[in-house]
Amino acid sequence: MKRRVIGVLVVLLSLAASSRTVRGDDVLRRVEELAKQVTPQVIEWRRDFHSNPELSNREVRTGRVVAERLREIGVDEIKTGVAHNGVVALIRGKKPGPTVALRADMDALPIQEETGLPFASKNPGVMHACGHDSHTAMLLGAAKVLVQMRDQIPGTGKLIFQPAEEGVPPGEEGGARLMIKEGVLDNPKVPAIFGLHVNPNLETGKLAYRLGGLMASVDRFTIKITGKQSHAAMPWQGVDPIVASAHIITAVQTIASRKIDARQPGVVSICIIKAGTAWNIIPREVVMEGTIRSHDLDVRNKAAEEFKRIVSQTAAANGVKAQIAFEDYGPVTWNDPELGKKTFASLVRAAGEKNVLETQPVMGGEDFAHYAQKVPGFYIFLGVRNESIGAVHALHTPKLLLDEAAFPLGVKAHCLMALDYLRREAGK
Ligand code: NI
Secondary structure, eight states: OHHHHHHHHHHHHHHHHHHHHHHHHHHHHHHHHHHHHHHHHHHHHHHHHHHSOOOTTOOHHHHHHHHHHHHHHTOSEEEEEETTTEEEEEEEOSEEEEEEEEEEEOOOBSOOOOSOOTTOOSSTTOBOOSSHHHHHHHHHHHHHHHHTTGGGOEEEEEEEEESOTTOOOTTOOOHHHHHHHTTTTTTTTOSOEEEEEEEEEEETTOEEEOSEEEEOEEEEEEEEEEOBOEETTOGGGSBOHHHHHHHHHHHHHHIIIIISOTTSOEEEEEEEEEEOSSTTEEOSEEEEEEEEEESSHHHHHHHHHHHHHHHHHHHHHTTOEEEEEEEEEEOOEEEOHHHHHHHHHHHHHHHOGGGEEEOOOBSOOOTTHHHHHHSOEEEEEEEEEBGGGTBTOOTTSTTOOOOGGGHHHHHHHHHHHHHHHHHHHHTO
8 A cells, every 4th residue: 555655656756757847848949949040140140240340348330230139039128328338138028037137248359360251350450359249149049039938938038238348448437347337237136147158178069167266356457667767888877677677577476386375276477568669778667567367365365465565575676666556357257156056957958968067267257257246147168169160279369260050059058047047936
């Protein structure tokens, strides 16, 4: 008897489980089918953005085209001009539920493209060398899929097309910070946000994730060293800022090697040095710029404090003046572990279990971090590497190629992360 009761229970439970799976699979099948249908358009949209790249806070055309596409797609609400050129769209599901945000960035970089692609950049010196063209196109693709699935959406999807991810021109505001300031996470309130970045180190067909810190905190610094100009032949009559800068550059290397806890990642890089006007004049001034990266607030603070001390005291020892300016670009991109654990299943559904990899923390930064400081966020990598077509070059380089065959997975990942979140939260 007891055995029979257990037997019946097992049957009932497995029926319940299978009906859940059937419903789940239905959504998956629908997403797969619609993502496949929209792929030619995603490729076309991406190539158009790629041909017409625009720098941070200058994405006027991109923002306009995004809004036009969203109108054609038939989303429920479009807000333009957010954080200058940003666009925010709402897709309202037919069932009640919470809101979830998906974010893509839209800006390009000051790089002269060398891909030789038929749809290469038409703007000299400007290139979509970080794949934001594909991010924007894939999120438009996700919009088109979700609009056709309104009857299966419990709640609202908020699609954020963000300008100026790469950093704003001096003296301007922009990017995620300004979008948040202008209320992108309110009305309706966003309790979770997802995003993705193409990754040329990862094969097409794969997704990579990490719980906790994914990308580094980023500080940008400028150092102005002032000495006294003199004839190259009579250095004792001046104070040489170039020799002083050489000492400073060498001295700051000890921050990573001797000051930061060796078990924690931290990088200090000087990337710009500007000085001099002639081969026989010792100049008055040297300007250096660079960045400090870390994955921990204590490391970040320690590195910044050591940096200021070492630079100013090495300058003093060399008889020059040092002015140091710090600009905080963004904190660690923190993937909420609880949200990440729950979303893992969506990644597996999108890519298949063997194609979802855990990644190491990376030292690149991402201003998605600002959203993830305000609400639980989860940011993943989409593989776009394909050696057979030469899609092997790094981001931020002039030969970057993306494997467009990766785009349907990007669309699927967006849709499933959002849909699964809404269904999970609405079902609570
Ligand atoms: Ni990027």
